[in-house]
Amino acid sequence: xxLTLRNRVVVPAREGRRxxxxxxxxxxxxxxxxxxxxDLFACTGTPAEWLSAAHTRxxxxxxxxxIGQPFVTTRRRPxxxxxxxxxxxRHDMLLPACDPVRYAALGVTGWHAxxxxxxxxALGLDLDVVPQPVNLFMDIPVTPAGELxxxxxxxxxxxxxxxxxxSDCVVVVSACPQDLSGINAGTPKPLVLERLVSxx
Amino acid sequence: xxLTLRNRVVVPAREGRRxxxxxxxxxxxxxxxxxxxxDLFACTGTPAEWLSAAHTRxxxxxxxxxIGQPFVTTRRRPxxxxxxxxxxxRHDMLLPACDPVRYAALGVTGWHAxxxxxxxxALGLDLDVVPQPVNLFMDIPVTPAGELxxxxxxxxxxxxxxxxxxSDCVVVVSACPQDLSGINAGTPKPLVLERLVSxx
Numbered sequence: 597x598x599l600t601l602r603n604r605v606v607v608p609a610r611e612g613r614r615x616x617x618x619x620x621x622x623x624x625x626x627x628x629x630x631x632x633x634x635d636l637f638a639c640t641g642t643p644a645e646w647l648s649a650a651h652t653r654x655x656x657x658x659x660x661x662x663i664g665q666p667f668v669t670t671r672r673r674p675x676x677x678x679x680x681x682x683x684x685x686r687h688d689m690l691l692p693a694c695d696p697v698r699y700a701a702l703g704v705t706g707w708h709a710x711x712x713x714x715x716x717x718a719l720g721l722d723l724d725v726v727p728q729p730v731n732l733f734m735d736i737p738v739t740p741a742g743e744l745x746x747x748x749x750x751x752x753x754x755x756x757x758x759x760x761x762x763s764d765c766v767v768v769v770s771a772c773p774q775d776l777s778g779i780n781a782g783t784p785k786p787l788v789l790e791r792l793v794s795x796x
Numbered sequence: 797x798x799l800t801l802r803n804r805v806v807v808p809a810r811e812g813r814r815x816x817x818x819x820x821x822x823x824x825x826x827x828x829x830x831x832x833x834x835d836l837f838a839c840t841g842t843p844a845e846w847l848s849a850a851h852t853r854x855x856x857x858x859x860x861x862x863i864g865q866p867f868v869t870t871r872r873r874p875x876x877x878x879x880x881x882x883x884x885x886r887h888d889m890l891l892p893a894c895d896p897v898r899y900a901a902l903g904v905t906g907w908h909a910x911x912x913x914x915x916x917x918a919l920g921l922d923l924d925v926v927p928q929p930v931n932l933f934m935d936i937p938v939t940p941a942g943e944l945x946x947x948x949x950x951x952x953x954x955x956x957x958x959x960x961x962x963s964d965c966v967v968v969v970s971a972c973p974q975d976l977s978g979i980n981a982g983t984p985k986p987l988v989l990e991r992l993v994s995x996x
Contacts, residue, residue: 644924650849650892659890659942670925672897690859692850697872724844725870725925738938742859 599792607634607787612714612770615789617761622679622792625769627733630753632785633772635693635711635729638667638675638765645669646727647676649689659738660689666762667730674762683755686735690744693729694774702776709773718768731772732757734779748778758792799992807834807987810973812914815989817961822879822992825969827933830953832985833972835893835911835929838867838875838965845869846927847876849889859938860889866962867930874962883955886935890944893929894974902976909973918968931972932957934979948978958992 599622607613612635617623625634638647648670653659655668663681666674695712712726733755735747771787774780799822807813812835817823825834838847848870853859855868863881866874895912912926933955935947971987974980 646925648892650890650928653944654891654898657944657946659938659944672895672901690850691854692848695872698854701872725846728850738859740940744853744857744859746857 602791602793605789607771609784609786610709610773612718614718624758624790626756626788629785631749631781633734634732635770637768649728676759680758683751688731688734688736711770714770748781802991802993805989807971809984810909812918812970814918824958824990826956826988829985831949831981833934834932835970837968849928876959880958883951888931888934888936911970914970948981
């Protein structure tokens with residue numbers, strides 16, 4: 597199977613972009629400069645069915661899928677399958693999207709970009725509750741005592757994650773604007789989305 | 797501070813019950829026979845604000861709160877504080893509520909009670925997306941490789957968890973009807989809810 601680049605979308609630092617996939621199409625998320633977290637959301641087009649971190653965990657009895665395993669929705673249906681990962685493989689599915697309340701708690705006064713607002717803007721929807729994202733390139737290890745550590749993203753320049761759509765879906769990726777913790781090494785950077793179609 | 801029992805609600809095996817709390821009131825969830833998982837949901841009365849597992853994790857940088865720490869909502873506001881735990885302290889905040897799709901995948905044909913349906917019934921709401929519960933007395937350890945183990949509930953007879961309401965809220969507890977995995981030792985059992993008020 598050969599994959600051909602169909603379109604390429606730059607996600608500017610601190611912003612989010614939407615990309616629509618048809619079943620069988622691939623999406624590659626690239627941190628060209630390295631060390632940038634990407635919050636990935638996916639839905640089937642109805643507000644009732646989102647990619648769900650919790651349902652994906654129970655589906656595989658794992659904190660994060662392995663290569664070849666799908667992310668599933670709130671209705672437990674596969675929506676995206678993880679097909680390739682050229683990063684060190686450290687991704688997070690424990691934490692919610694950053695939002696204005698989070699930045700206020702961190703001491704920010706006034707406006708600060710957030711992944712939650714980036715999702716709302718990209719979809720043009722005033723969602724009451726923001727689904728929990730897949731935090732690509734985000735390294736949050738769990739200690740034996742159940743504590744979470746906040747590491748700087750270990751993804752090097754050009755590292756990429758590729759997923760295949762298992763149903764027609766809408767994907768939003770936010771280049772996380774977090775500049776107060778170390779997860780983006782202090783400097784939010786852009787990401788690149790590549791939509792790939794196959795010729796078999 | 798002295799706590800006085802105000803009302804007592806039996807949650808029959810495989811069913812769910814709602815209990816409303818005012819700020820400062822306490823709720824004790826008891827597994828009288830031991831070894832029974834309870835899925836606890838809480839909301840502030842608006843569909844937009846639920847107790848959130850993911851936001852609670854980031855609030856404390858832990859998989860589960862310690863005694864004295866609150867569970868927070870999708871808006872990151874404390875809703876219930878964990879004040880006492882007489883069980884071995886093994887609870888889960890990684891997994892979603894069981895639902896009809898889950899039981900179908902486990903081979904069930906026809907109807908099977910589920911925590912998701914118990915929540916809908918207890919609230920009288922046809923929720924599109926069921927919030928992720930706090931799974932009391934459910935022991936799901938994480939291995940260093942990120943795999944989840946499914947242990948039988950280690951809570952002995954009479955073990956109880958007590959939470960304090962940080963705002964007026966609606967709580968639903970479902971006595972998990974899971975009888976196909978070992979989490980309830982094969983036999984779903986009832987739970988007891990005690991609403992306690994304080995006289996200081």
